[in-house]
Amino acid sequence: MKRKLPVSIRNSPIPSFKQLNCIVISLTKKYIMNDIVIEVNQLRKIFSSGKRKSKSVEAVKGIDFNVTKGEIFGLLGPNGAGKTTTLRILCTLISPTGGNINILGYDLAKYQKEIRNNIGYVSQKGGLELRSTGRENLILQARLYGMSNIEAEDRAEYLIEKLELQSFADRKAKTFSGGQKRLFDLSAGIIHTPKILFLDEPTTGLDPQSRSHIWNEVTKLHDEGTTIILTTHYLEEADVLCSRVAIINLGKIVELDNPAVLKRKIISGDIITLNFENGISLQTASGLLSSESFVKEIKTVDTLLHVYVDEGDSALPLVMSVLHKNNLSIQTVSLSRPTLDDVFLKLTGRKLIDEKE
Amino acid sequence: MKKFLIDTYIILKEELRILIRNPFWVFIGLFEPVVYLLLFMPFLKGVTSAPGFPAESTSRFFVPGLIVMTAMFNSSYSGFGVLDLLENGFIERLRVTPVNRLSLVLGFVLQSVIVLLIQSIIICIISLFFGYSPSFTGLVLLFLLVLLIAITLSSISYSIAFLVKDGGMLASVINFFVLPLFLLSGIMLPLSFAPKIIQGIAMVNPFTYAVNASRFLSDGLIAQNTVVIAFILFIILSILTLQWFIRVMKETVA
Secondary structure, X not given: OOOOOOHHHHHOOOOOHHHHHHHHHHHHHHHHHOOEEEEEEEEEEEEOOOOOHHHOEEEEEEEEEEEEOOOEEEXXXXXXXXXXXXXXXXXXXXXXXXXXXXXXXXXXXXXXXHHHHHEEEEOOOOOOOOOOEHHHHHHHHHHHOOOOHHXXXXXHHHHHHHOOXXXXXXXXXXXXXXXXXXXXXXXXXXXXXXXXXXXXXXXXXXXXHHHHXXXXXXXXXXXXXXXXXXXXXXXXXXHXXXXXXXXXXXXXXXXXXXXXXXXXXXXXXXXXXXXXXOHHHHHHHHHHHHOOOXXXXXXXXXXXXXXXXXXXXHHHHHXXXXXXXXXXXXXXXXXXXXXXXXXXXXXXXXXXOOOOO | OHHHHHHHHHHXXXXXXXXXXXXXXXXXXXXXHHHHHHHOHHHHHHXXXXXXXXXXXXXXXXXXXXXXXXXXXXXXXXXXXHHHHHHOOHHHHHHHXXXXXXXXXXXXXXXXXXXXXXXXXXXXXXXXOOOOOOOHHHHHHHHHHHHHHHHHHHHHHHHHHHHHOOHHHHHHHHHHHHHHHHHOOOOXXXXXXXXXXXXXXXXXXXXXXXXXXXXHHHOOOOOOHXXXXXXXXXXXXXXXXXXXXXXXXXXXXX
């Protein structure tokens, strides 16, 4: 007796060699030629404290992004935006509430061990054992990735030389300065030459010199082919390092692109920032200027009025004359090219770094 | 399996290395039992003659219980040792590595166990000067029971530390549970002195069995129901609490 094939298969034409070839090519393109190393789909995370639902916080509200091999991908946003939560999920530290994640071809829900073998993570706090020396910390880290004692010592020595840490490598970690600590954190994160390196706010709280030292090392790692994902709330950092930036606010990605493109796409033109003596004149000025044809958009932040215009040089005198005509006195005025800070402000209505902090 | 043993050894060694640099803590943990030995045990002299007192000498009655007491208090405070490691991100750094979660958990727990065994041995040696003369085999088994108690309580203590991440909170949670368990286990005075209702409550306290077993064992009476019950109870408890610690290690948000 002949078995009947299911209808769907019976009716579908057998794919020709050409069609099969097309499928293979498109898959290859997706996974090999484009080299997507991280795929995040509809990632959600709800933190529930206690049993009452009212207390739970949705830290990540369904975000999607892909990261390609060898890029430096930035997650930019203010404190509490969900950057660190996203990173910690990707590093297998906490489990997502919803969504699919694929890292280097491994499904995060199933192959945590395989993922852990291939990624490095430097947390905000760093995680050095402060009672041990820098070198001992590196050796321990190497041992945990399965190196023998001798291999671990060699690898620690190699990184100490490479990052020029010799002068303080054998001191207790608790005596390190912020910058020295960060360099050791970074060394521990790359001890096993991971394919993907996650950096959670790598330079927060560092002086400018240490910051550029870290930036140098990150750039070197990038040149060696490591894919890097970092979170930051420094726009300068994202601007200098990242090939692409996802701007995150309140658990959602508001915009994702190359930093230069982002700046052009969001704001073409210049920004005139006016500082008023009081709120009333600010309100009046805001009303008056928004009806002017040369003004593209107006945003108010505290006592500041941001006026977005095409040509700052020619618009500034016009703005001044409008204010003068209406007897509105201002304290200061400045003209600036857009920065990622402005992009963020325009997208979210929030400043990236809270000035009260 | 080999990798699992090596990983456990690496973490245990790291923890012990830090401890050896600062052996002060091993001795701090001995202060309390020694004070009890010097300042409390003499009080018992007056009650040995009281009707219903189970042993002829105070040391035969009190020292085994003192060993269990040290196990109870010292291992239930082991969580304090990881609070700063949680705070500075060291635990998180361990959790991102491919190391087996059981290895991570055992590394910490075994460190507490080793410290406690050293402390127990020192207490026994000191007690010899106070007329304590235990049976050797019994004592070995007693140390095995202490090991199980240490696994149980340090796992609980670490888990709570991971969950509350705060010294004050940890201390109050621990005190809330350990103090009543301690008072209801008959370590200080025989339970036969207590009113019936307290005796009844003490029967559901696993530490009552541990304390009674510790007295039998140090007298060399091994084939006792109480001894068997105590071992079964603490084997089960140590497995359950270890599993809890593994779950916490997998899921905590540090």
